[in-house]
Amino acid sequence: MKKNQIYHTAQSLLAGVVFGLTLASCESLDQGNLSELAESNLPQSDADAKALVNAVYSSDIELATTYMYLIDLTTETTVSGENPNGGGGMLGLLSWDGTNSYVVSLWRAVYASLARANDTIEKLQTNPAGVSPEIASQVIGEAKFLRAYYLNYAVQLWGPVPVITSSKGGTNAVRNSETEVYQQIVADLEDAAARLPERSKQSQSDIGRASRGAALAALAKVYLTWAQVDDDLTDAQRKEYFGKSAQYAQQVIDSNEYSLEEDFYDNWNNQNRNGKESIFAIQFYLGSSTRDGDASGNNHLCHCSFSTSFSVSLPHIAPGPDNTVENSYLPGDQRKDVSFADSLWRPSTQNYFHFYFDADGDGIRESGFSRYNKYIDHDRVETSAADRAMNRQVIRLAEVYLVLAEAINERDGQPNQQAYDAFNKVRRRAFREDIFSAAAQSHDLKSGLDYEGFKSAIIQERSWEFVLEQKHLLDLKRWKILVKTIKNSALAKNFPEYNKQTIDFKHYRFPIPQAQRVVNPNLWQNYGYDGSDITTNPYVGRE
Incomplete structure (x- = not known):
């Protein structure tokens, strides 16, 4: 097998082969073996074509914990109950280096996934006999969406990274500039949007695959982020890209393919998988694990959130002891109890179990830790950590509304009515108010804010909306407030043991x-x- 200089992998992959990462616990993520496919072995049917791209999707099944550890645990919102000397524990303590198991595993997964996506695209671009043109184009669109998906995580986490768009690429690869990486991401997403069907046109068996709406929503988010982080852009380019972000977000909204769930919980309700608000989610269901002998769904967000089950022992991850985000919600905001659980109903004992409680009887809760509630399966709460069969939400319509509002504020240097309307859709749902009412609702964000005031409102709203959705670190980085936010947090000031x-x-x-x-x-x-x-701090003046 020829070795790729970026990642030791075959240059072509067995159709439908599953990418395996040995995951014994949240501490263990090891690269599995990939099989090699002779170049002559082309897909011979529509099912073969879909099997090729299924392998690109499957890479992500093993990465839920990795994304969470790198993007949530490394911030001021989350602490780890793991071994402080292990990969996850060290991320929680902000004490990582180039050997950290999660940093290593994501890099490997990204470039394994790019190799698979490239293999899929190249094989289907040859118009193999037996594969219908419609399915070939759709699958190429899915592969390009996924190539952009993995590259988008890579550029946000590492900055300049190699862009590999050929199965023969990779040898002695160099790190492309952020501009070049984002250019490739945008090109892939635009082509994907042109090829993919709307969600309403997908067959039932295709629900969960990338759709046109997913590509457009990703473009809205990518253009917003690109304009904020790429130091090589001109002011004119930034304004243009903020405008494109707003345009793509509005296209998603105007498609009428998606709508906000009235009950925030329904975004994680297993009786409502791939519901009307979900634009793209990683699919986890019992039996979907790729590991030998594992019939679980393998979404380790479920395991890590509730690894100690009905016990006061700290699970693999938990909100910080200061409960800063949980305590910041306004009264009546339904997102609080969906995102956090101080207590949970335990069916086997027919009572509530308290994780965060009043230890001395003075009426003030001061002991224990709340739990992240989003990834506790309330249908099977006793076995949630073992079943691990809940979808991981990646893009929801709520984020598209907030991206639209933010992009307008960045483009114009102030919000307009369109930005307020988009923002208030999310706010109204949070308080179960009339989302589409022409009349003002009691929790609407009031007009008259300047650029900074509206941006502060966006920052606050995203912290309430996207708890444990693998966005927070990326938000802090693109807003250029990472260091000051974490250093000035209550967790940093009052609990030095978390480093x-x-x-x-x-x-x-x-x-x-x-x-x-x-x-x-x-x-x-x-x-x-x-x-x-690099001896000079390249981030001087960033904050």
């Missing part, structure tokens, strides 16, 4: 895995990490 006060500008990026740099010296190291040749 959040050590946040530094180097944490704007993760290190390139050390083993990859040994294989390919072209992969220069990010600032602040062992092996970096």
